[in-house]
Amino acid sequence: MLQSQLFAKTKKTAPKDAQVISYKLLARADFIEQSFSGVYRFLPLGFKVLKKIEDIIREEMVALGAQEVYLPALQNKNLWLETNRWKTIDPPLFKLEDRHQKEIGLGSTHEEEITDIIRHRIKSYQDLPFFLFQIQNKFRNEMRPTGGILRTREFLMKDLYSFHADENDLVKFYEKVKKAYFKIFQRCGLSVICVEASSGTIGGELSHEFMVLSLCGEDEILTCKKCGFAANVEKTGEIKNCPKCKSKLEKKSCIEVGHIFNLGTKYSQVMKAVYIGQKGKSQPIVMGCYGIGLPRLMAAVVEISHDKAGIIWPKEISPFDVHLIKIEDTPKVKRVAEKIYKDLQKTGKEVLYDDRDRSPGEKFADCDLIGIPQRLVVSERTLEKECVEVKKRNEIKTKLLKIKSLKID
């Protein structure tokens, strides 16, 4: 991509309302823009990152054996009446009317929808288990959106649902999902802590949250160094000592990037999603649901991976692999830079090539702000040695590499 063609205008100043670093940097680098309270636009750079996160998640879901579906955001009121959540779910549903004054819900989660789908199809224990997921927009009528894209009213979410004949089978899968989640977050450059959580209006007996330590987080967790116990304060209350080994607990702020629920038969019972067991008896299907909020994950990455100059993207979710910059607009510099640009693309690299006629300082500032992991500079100075300068975004030192033998990982 030629930077002169990139639809992005970086800014020196953050929006005046911006409080959290992730929003400040993402807005300055023109990845995202607020439309109105709790609603954000993803511009080309931001959308690329979101797509990369989506790809990672999809890969790991498929690896679990899950199949992808795409369910509607507009939801049938009657299904929500069945579970009694039409009025009780918190945050409440966005509701709208069609032209015949019939009420419709905008989906904030899809338990009703998915349970309706499977109850017409599952007949016997032989149909179980199976797993469905989607990556789709959720709408939540939050009391107050906060922290840029950390908490918004419309956001892209991956939700996975699993269906089992019994609790044992669910628990086995639940543990597999945990592992998959660790892998997803690790690939996104995050280290997370899995904690016991309370399950809110999604319901179920048991749930776990995946937490990224960050001072701007809205959650607080208690961790035990000795035995590894970890829980959300919401779950345990304000306790001082570990309920398992009695050691002192540590309290930390964090961002919840994922939440998994053992739903048990909460939805299958009220919605009559049943199967015929081996002994011929009808039994409710045991369910689990597993969510990751993509924009929040993206914000969490920026919160923990940045410096004064800008964002530092982890390799797998960076909008580009390499940021190539030319300094001085001489024919030779231009020619060499363009060749490197094309050669790198041939090797499968996504390259952002700053072909603009701007001052070096401005280009470097933009480069640091946007945060692509590798920077390449071509200038008269480097060409004297038949080299390009290579620098990693998270390192200070630069090195010169011969153009002939240039290899970028």
Next chain:
RNA sequence: CGGGGUAUAGUGUAACGGUUAGCACGAGUCCUUUGGGAGGAUUUAGUCCCAGUUCGAAUCUGGGUACCCCGACCA
């Protein structure tokens, strides 16, 4: 929803009730510049909305709207 705050150009900001609303960045044109947001010349664009007080309102009052923060809820 309760409490608090803010609203001036595309962005960030300044202006005791008193001339033509100032500055910086951005953007446009021209010239010079090219290793950490370059310099000069020139142009561009603004008081959230509706009332009121006043000789006079960006400024004071009332109402509205929007946004932000704290609380509750969440991926």
